[in-house]
C-alpha cells in the first residue's frame with residue numbers, strides 16, 4: 032500500500048516540516064509548499080527588515096535574500112531586533128543572516144553587503160519572487176519601485192517614524208478585467224514628484240519606537256505570506272509562484288496607516304488606480320517621461336545633508352560668531368557669569384543639559400525672538416543686560432539659526448553659539464556627557 | 468449664511484505645521500467665490516461680496532487651511548496651487564484622486580485627512596553611503612528635463 036497522501040498536495044515537504052509548520056498548515060487555504068518554493072528579498076535589515084525577516088524565516092520561506100550595506104551599531108539595537116551586542120560592527124546583512132539561520136537552519140539565506148544602486152538593482156533583485164522595501168531612504172524607494180515594475184514583481188513597502196507607520200503593496204496583481212492592466216499603482220503613481228527637502232537646517236532627528244517598526248515589519252511579512260500562499264485571494268494551484276503572482280484575483284489597491292496613539296490605531300485607505308501616464312508603470316504610448324536616465328538622488332533633491340558635519344563648520348569670515356567646546360569650558364570655569372541658552376526641543380533638554388542652561392526650543396525662539404532677548408530671559412534686572420550669551424543645541428546647526436534670530440531682534444552683549452553642539456561638547460570636553 | 472462642518476486629520480509630521488494638533492474640527496462656508504480657491508482670504512463675507520459662487524471644494528479647503536489653520540512655513544503645505552508633493556489627501560479614507568481631487572465638493576461631516584506619506588528622516592547619517600553609491604553609479608543625466616517630463620501636465 033502506498034502513501035495515502037494526495038500526490039498533488041504537500042507531499043514534497045520533508046516529514047519533519049509537518050510537525051514544524053503544522054499549526055499554520057491547518058489554516059484554510061494555506062500553502063506551505065508555496066512558501067518553501069518562494070524566494071523573497073528584503074532590502075534593508077533595519078527596524079522594518081529585522082522583524083520581517085524573522086517571521087518570513089520562521090514561517091518557512093525557502094529562500095531569503097538580505098540586502099544591506101550598513102554595519103550594526105549600538106544605537107540600532109533598540110529596534111533592529113535581529114542584531115545583538117556581540118555583532119556590533121559586523122555587516123547587518125550578515126548579522127541578520129546569522130540570526131535567521133538560528134531560527135530556521137533550512138532557510139537558504141543570501142546576504143548581500145552592497146548598497147542598492149541603479150546599476151546593480153535589477154540584477155540583485157531579479158532572482159526573487161517578491162521584494163520587501165524595508166528602507167527609509169527616498170531615492171532607494173523610487174529605485175525599488177521602478178525596478179519592481181521592470182521585473183514584474185510586487186513590492187511590499189513599509190515605513191515607520193515616531194509612533195506612526197504605513198504599509199502598501201505596489202505593483203500588486205489585481206483581478207483581470209479591472210481596467211487597470213491587472214496591476215495596482217506603483218510608488219511613482221502615488222508620488223510622481225518627491226517632496227522638496229526641508230530648506231531649513233535642523234539638528235532634530237525624528238525618533239522611532241522599536242515596537243512601531245516591529246508592527247510594520249511584521250505586517251510586511253504577513254503581506255508577503257498572503258501573496259505567496261494565495262491567501263490574498265483565491266487562486267488556482269500553480270507550481271510556479273511567479274505565474275501565480277500574475278493571476279491573483281483579489282486585491283484592491285490600499286494603504287494601511289498605523290498610528291499608535293490614534294483611536295482606532297489602524298486605518299485602511301482606498302488608493303487610486305495605476306496611472307496610465309505613469310513614467311514607470313504607464314501604458315505603452317501613454318507614458319509621460321521616462322525613468323531610464325534618472326539620477327535618483329538628484330531627483331529627490333540631492334544629497335541628504337550631514338547635519339553633524341555641517342554643525343562643525345566654523346563658518347567663513349566672522350570668527351567671533353561661534354565658540355569651540357574647549358573655549359566655552361574655560362569661560363564656564365571662570366568667574367564670569369554668562370547665559371547659556373539651549374535651543375533643543377524640551378524632551379531632548381530633559382534627557383541631558385549643561386548645568387545652569389536655559390531651555391528655549393528653536394521653534395519658540397525663531398517664532399518670536401524679541402520675546403527671548405537676554406533681558407527678558409531672567410528677572411535679575413539691569414545688571415544682566417550685558418551678559419554674554421552662548422547658544423547650544425545638539426549638533427550646532429539650530430544654534431546658528433538662534434544666533435541669527437537673536438541678532439536680528441537686536442540682542443545686546445556678545446552672542447555666540449557652540450561649534451558642533453553638545454555632541455562636540457561630549458567629544459572634546461566632557462566624555463561623561465550623554466550622546467544620543 | 469450656510470456652512471458645513473468638517474473634521475480635518477493631519478499626520479506623518481504635517482501636524483507640526485498646525486500647532487502640533489492632529490485633529491481639527493472646522494466650519495467653512497458651503498458656497499465660496501469661484502476665484503476663492505486660487506487666492507482664498509478665507510473670510511466668509513467675501514463669498515457674498517461679488518456675484519458668482521460655487522460649492523466649497525477640496526481646492527478651496529486647502530487654501531482655507533493655509534489661511535486659517537496653518538501656523539508656520541506655508542511652503543511645506545502648499546506648493547504650486549495644491550498640496551506639496553509627498554502629501555496624500557484623503558476624503559473619508561479614500562485617495563482624493565478617486566474623488567476628483569480639488570474639485571471634490573465637500574459634504575457636511577466629511578473627514579478630510581492630509582498625511583505626509585513620504586518623509587524619511589530616520590538615521591539621516593547612516594544612509595550616506597547609499598547616496599554616494601547611487602550618485603557615483605550615475606552618469607550625468609539631464610535632470611531638469613527628465614524631471615519636467617516626469618511631472619507632466621498638471622492634473
Ligand SMILES: [Zn+2]
Pocket residue numbers: 216217218219220221305306309310311312313
Ligand atoms: Zn506607476
